[in-house]
Amino acid sequence: MAQTYHNFVAGKWVPARSGKTFESINPARKKEVLGIFPCSEAADVAQAVQAARREFRRWRLTPAPRRAEIMFRAAEIMVSRKEELAQIMTREMGKVLKESRGDVQEGIDMTYFIAGEGRRLYGETTPSELPDKFAMSIRVPVGVVAAITPWNFPLAIPTWKIVPALVSGNTVVFKPAEDTPLVATMLVQIFEEAGLPGGVLNLVHGFGEEAGAALVAHPGVDLVSFTGSCEVGQQVAVRCAQDFRRVSLEMGGKNAILIMEDADLDLAVEGAVWGACGTTGQRCTAASRLIVHKQVAREFTERFVSAVSRLRLGDGMKAETDVGPVINEAQLKRVDSYTQIARQEGASILCGGEVAVEGECAEGFFYKPTVFAQVTPLMRIAREEIFGPCPALLPVGSFEEALEVANSTSYGLSSAIYTRDVNRAFVAIQELAAGITYVNASTIGAEVHLPFGGICHTGNGHREGGKTVLDIFTEWKAVYVDYSGKLQKAQIDR
Numbered sequence: 001m002a003q004t005y006h007n008f009v010a011g012k013w014v015p016a017r018s019g020k021t022f023e024s025i026n027p028a029r030k031k032e033v034l035g036i037f038p039c040s041e042a043a044d045v046a047q048a049v050q051a052a053r054r055e056f057r058r059w060r061l062t063p064a065p066r067r068a069e070i071m072f073r074a075a076e077i078m079v080s081r082k083e084e085l086a087q088i089m090t091r092e093m094g095k096v097l098k099e100s101r102g103d104v105q106e107g108i109d110m111t112y113f114i115a116g117e118g119r120r121l122y123g124e125t126t127p128s129e130l131p132d133k134f135a136m137s138i139r140v141p142v143g144v145v146a147a148i149t150p151w152n153f154p155l156a157i158p159t160w161k162i163v164p165a166l167v168s169g170n171t172v173v174f175k176p177a178e179d180t181p182l183v184a185t186m187l188v189q190i191f192e193e194a195g196l197p198g199g200v201l202n203l204v205h206g207f208g209e210e211a212g213a214a215l216v217a218h219p220g221v222d223l224v225s226f227t228g229s230c231e232v233g234q235q236v237a238v239r240c241a242q243d244f245r246r247v248s249l250e251m252g253g254k255n256a257i258l259i260m261e262d263a264d265l266d267l268a269v270e271g272a273v274w275g276a277c278g279t280t281g282q283r284c285t286a287a288s289r290l291i292v293h294k295q296v297a298r299e300f301t302e303r304f305v306s307a308v309s310r311l312r313l314g315d316g317m318k319a320e321t322d323v324g325p326v327i328n329e330a331q332l333k334r335v336d337s338y339t340q341i342a343r344q345e346g347a348s349i350l351c352g353g354e355v356a357v358e359g360e361c362a363e364g365f366f367y368k369p370t371v372f373a374q375v376t377p378l379m380r381i382a383r384e385e386i387f388g389p390c391p392a393l394l395p396v397g398s399f400e401e402a403l404e405v406a407n408s409t410s411y412g413l414s415s416a417i418y419t420r421d422v423n424r425a426f427v428a429i430q431e432l433a434a435g436i437t438y439v440n441a442s443t444i445g446a447e448v449h450l451p452f453g454g455i456c457h458t459g460n461g462h463r464e465g466g467k468t469v470l471d472i473f474t475e476w477k478a479v480y481v482d483y484s485g486k487l488q489k490a491q492i493d494r
């Protein structure tokens with residue numbers, strides 16, 4: 001019998017008021033239940049928000065270096081539990097074990113990096129235009145943060161939000177994806193163990209339409225930090241706009257790799273396979289479009305399809321597995337529906353194109369890595385995020401055309417170019433409409449100390465990661481101290 005887990009509210013582990021629960025299952029072995037979790041509703045969310053509100057003043061008045069010490073301790077616990085966290089992650093969401101270790105490492109890196117802000121959180125001083133007057137700007141916390149996260153990076157993404165929010169002096173209500181509640185629970189247990197006071201970080205499990213929507217709509221929430229699909233992100237933005245609440249959105253991508261005629265093809269093939277099929281193509285930065293110069297298209301295609309066809313599908317816990325399952329049955333159907341769409345649109349399918357049912361694949365949600373060819377920019381498979389191991393090959397006749405095709409979707413997260421021409425590389429950096437550009441590397445592999453996020457429908461102007469993340473979780477306050485002992489009027493007394 002699987003273990004039952006609870007929400008974490010005001011420092012206590014509590015069930016949902018309704019008593020309703022849901023199961024977290026292993027997508028590689030759907031009969032394996034990892035745990036039973038509370039199916040929270042508006043009343044549970046309200047309790048968590050109230051707890052976060054109650055603690056906000058005390059936490060924001062705790063000196064930032066003291067807040068950060070707890071984060072450093074949490075990072076140390078994550079280091080000591082890295083393997084355990086990674087194994088649970090692979091069992092809960094399917095990615096291969098070495099990638100799960102990478103996810104945990106990213107959470108560790110982020111926690112150490114942003115905990116360092118506890119002794120920075122720098123503001124600015126600047127001269128006043130008036131004598132005997134001091135001017136500065138300081139960062140202040142926003143208040144109660146709702147952190148709503150997806151399942152594909154179940155540890156890293158929560159740390160991108162929770163740690164900067166807490167170091168900056170906010171309190172948090174965390175609503176993790178319903179597909180990965182166990183990893184989320186383990187993360188919150190780590191913060192509890194690190195000594196975080198009760199109510200500062202609250203965890204509410206449940207489904208998006210119930211717990212998620214109730215959290216977004218709660219008037220006690222000052223800022224919603226959301227990562228997930230564009231469809232849900234838009235609903236979140238509309239709801240927050242109704243009462244002028246801050247919202248930061250990190251959403252989907254349709255990321256392109258440009259493979260020019262002068263590219264190192266060995267490197268390009270390797271990067272394209274990793275970008276397209278790593279994490280089973282379930283990364284917001286996955287390389288889902290490969291824009292290839294016609295001069296090398298044939299050779300690249302042959303080598304790429306051969307490499308993709310050799311990828312071994314299976315349980316991510318096994319060392320020999322290259323590609324794990326997709327997250328759940330609905331996603332399996334969605335990915336397969338795009339193969340049907342590709343056929344209807346006239347694209348050719350060079351490998352894969354079906355649900356894998358051979359051997360142990362029958363026990364889970366496996367889709368054969370699929371390559372779509374003869375794809376044109378207007379096809380749906382070239383424009384819509386599929387979130388599976390299904391890259392589209394788009395042939396082009398020139399560098400200029402490659403840029404135009406790359407910029408022809410509504411998304412703008414990651415991009416990459418393979419070329420040996422340094423001038424072209426810099427033109428690509430200048431012209432690619434995306435928040436991230438890689439040169440001679442794939443579209444995936446962001447590092448925590450650089451800004452992360454996208455333009456167009458991928459985001460709403462914010463950047464997680466780097467020091468830019470602080471602009472999400474703090475408000476700027478301008479402060480003037482007049483020590484002249486008389487009334488001085490800015491702009492008037494000159």
Ligand code: NAD
Nearest residue numbers: 149150151176177208209212213228229232250251252284
């Ligand atoms: P999703 O939008 O279905 O769910 C994300 C989260 O929102 C989950 O916790 C879910 O429960 C919650 N949710 C769902 N409906 C809600 C509602 N009505 N109100 C409030 N919350 C709600 O996305 P997903 O399937 O979990 O994740 C995949 C998507 O996430 C992809 O589009 C991917 O590109 C994107 N993603 C983006 C980034 C990024 O940083 N840009 C990173 C990872 C994933």
